[in-house]
Amino acid sequence: MKALIKITEQNGKQAVSARELHSFLEIKDKFADWIKRMFEYGFIENIDYQSLSDFSEKPNGGRPLINYALTLDCAKEISMLQRSDKGKQARRYFIECEKKLKTTLPTTYKEALLELIKKEEEKEVLLLQNQEQQAQLEAQAPKVLFTEAVMGSKTSCLIGELAKVITQNGYEIGERRLFKYLRENGYLGRKGERYNIPNQKYVEQGIFELKKGTRSGSGGVMHTTITTKVTGKGQVYFVNKFLKHLQSA
Structure with a gap:
């Protein structure tokens, strides 16, 4: 027709x-x-x-x-x-x-029963799809909890510790490779006194912070030390950045 x-x-x-x-x-x-x-x-x-x-x-x-x-x-x-x-x-x-x-x-009991079975099977398929989606959300939950916990934390970490955090979240990278990445992409200085020292722009954005200290040298001479640390905000920033690299790979 x-x-x-x-x-x-x-x-x-x-x-x-x-x-x-x-x-x-x-x-x-x-x-x-x-x-x-x-x-x-x-x-x-x-x-x-x-x-x-x-x-x-x-x-x-x-x-x-x-x-x-x-x-x-x-x-x-x-x-x-x-x-x-x-x-x-x-x-x-x-x-x-x-x-x-x-x-x-359906015009007979058998046809009605078959129709009912078909609908129940469709419901089961839909239920399985919902369960799979729920499992996926639960698998992503640790990353969400990590983000919320770090954002609310006042504890900064070293570059090596950041490499471990990024690896735990799915993107495998070591401390040396992470330092190299940060230097090549302008986050850290590449030469001289600024070597591995954060670019001031990223310090002002709250991604890095500098911890100053002192240590005793030969002859009892005290030396000033500067340690680069990644803030909670910076940890979330870099984890998300590397996860995006992973998704686009």
């Missing part, structure tokens, strides 16, 4: 677009005037039809057009009310669609 008018599903029931029916019936009156007149024949909203906003008929934007989803019974009666060849054709088409639907419904 050739599809004369598109039939969709609305809230579990077959439905017809009022605008498509208006077009098929070749009604000369404006849609809004025509459908208002049709509804005056006693059709009840939310039983015989439902109103909806149809954005698809405004490809260039603008205000949405009002459309209605008609039940097959409603569409049949409206078609008959037109008293035209097109109206008769539409009514016969809807009757054939109803007959086709009835032939697909």
Whole structure:
């Protein structure tokens, strides 16, 4: 059977677009005037039809057009009310669609049981999919907890410790390779007195901090020491950065 008018599903029931029916019936009156007149024949909203906003008929934007989803019974009666060849054709088409639907419904206990089994299997598949999604979320939970814990922590860590944290979160990298990466990408100085010292920009952003101390040298001479440490914010920053590298690889 050739599809004369598109039939969709609305809230579990077959439905017809009022605008498509208006077009098929070749009604000369404006849609809004025509459908208002049709509804005056006693059709009840939310039983015989439902109103909806149809954005698809405004490809260039603008205000949405009002459309209605008609039940097959409603569409049949409206078609008959037109008293035209097109109206008769539409009514016969809807009757054939109803007959086709009835032939697909279970007529015996066995058919009904098989239909029930099929629906239960579909539910089981959906349940398994939900369980898989839940398992995936639970697998990601440690990383989320790590992020929240580190963001709230005031404890900074050494570069070597950061390498371990990044590795624990899925991207394998050692201390030396991490130092090299930080130097080559401008986070740390590459030469002279600035070697492995953070770029001031990243210190101001709160990614690194410098810990100053003293140590005793030969002859009892005291020397000032500077240690580069990664803040909690910096740890989250670099973990996320390396995980993005992992995802794009």
